[in-house]
Amino acid sequence: MNIILFGPPGVGKGTQGVKLAQTNDMVHLAMGDLLRAAVSEKTDLGIKAKTFMDAGQLVPDDVVIGMIESRIVLDDAKAGFLLDGFPRNVAQAKALQTMLAEHGLDVDHIIFMFASNEALLERLCGRLICSACSFGFHRHYSPPKTEGICDQCGSALYQRADDTEEVISQRLEVYVEQTSPLLEYYGDDEVFCKVNAEAGLEQVYEALLTAVKG
Ligand code: AMP
Numbered sequence: 001m002n003i004i005l006f007g008p009p010g011v012g013k014g015t016q017g018v019k020l021a022q023t024n025d026m027v028h029l030a031m032g033d034l035l036r037a038a039v040s041e042k043t044d045l046g047i048k049a050k051t052f053m054d055a056g057q058l059v060p061d062d063v064v065i066g067m068i069e070s071r072i073v074l075d076d077a078k079a080g081f082l083l084d085g086f087p088r089n090v091a092q093a094k095a096l097q098t099m100l101a102e103h104g105l106d107v108d109h110i111i112f113m114f115a116s117n118e119a120l121l122e123r124l125c126g127r128l129i130c131s132a133c134s135f136g137f138h139r140h141y142s143p144p145k146t147e148g149i150c151d152q153c154g155s156a157l158y159q160r161a162d163d164t165e166e167v168i169s170q171r172l173e174v175y176v177e178q179t180s181p182l183l184e185y186y187g188d189d190e191v192f193c194k195v196n197a198e199a200g201l202e203q204v205y206e207a208l209l210t211a212v213k214g
Helices: 011-023 029-041 046-053 063-074 088-103 117-125 165-179 184-188 201-214
Strands: 003-006 027-030 081-086 108-115 125-129 136-138 192-196
Touching: 003 011, 011 027, 011 081, 011 136, 011 201, 027 063, 029 046, 029 063, 029 081, 029 192, 046 063, 063 088, 081 136, 108 184, 108 201, 117 125, 117 165, 192 201
Parallel strands: 003 081, 003 108, 027 081, 108 192
Antiparallel strands: 125 136
C-alpha cells in the first residue's frame, strides 16, 4: 500500500504517519526528515536546503523531487511507502505522478489532514520530536514519560529550529499559498479523502485507520 499524507504544518502528519506506516508495514518517508538528515550531515544538498528551511520556505522543487525519487526506488519501499510532506505544491504533485508511472507504482490513498489554525499554532509551539524515530510529543498535551526522552525508542527529544513563532507563521503562509492548492488538484481523485485532525491522538489515528481500510 502506498499513501500520500498531506496537510498544514503541525496537523500531526509526522506523529500519525510514523504509527500508520508501522502498523501497515510501510516505510515512512518524511521529506522534512530526509532534508534535516542532509542538513546535519552537511551534504551539499543539505547546505543548500538549510537556508530555505530556516526561513520557513520550501526547498526548491528539483532538490526534493530528486531526493524522493531516489528514495522510493530502494528495496524497503517496495512493500509500500507513506509520503509525509511530499508533494507540497502542484509542481511536485505532477512530478510525483510522472515518477510513479515511470516506476510502475500507484497511490492507494491520498489523505488530507486538517485542523484549525489555533490548534496548529498550539501544537507547533510546544512540539518535541524524537531525534531517532521522529515520534512527536508535546510539552503539555502529550509529554514523554521521562523528560527529554522518547517513550518509543529511548532516544533524545529535541525542539525543531523552525518551530519558533516567526518561522511557524511563515510556514503557515507558505502552506496556504503553495500547498493548499493540492486540495483542488487531488480533490476529485477517487482515492482522496479528508481526516479531521482536531481531536486527540487516538481518535485521529482511528479515523486514519478507517480511511485506509475503507
Ligand atoms: P516538515 O518537517 O514537513 O515540517 O518540513 C520542514 C521544512 O522542510 C519545510 O518548512 C520546508 O522548508 C522543507 N520541506 C519539507 N518538505 C518539503 C517539500 N516537499 N518541498 C520543499 N520543501 C520541503
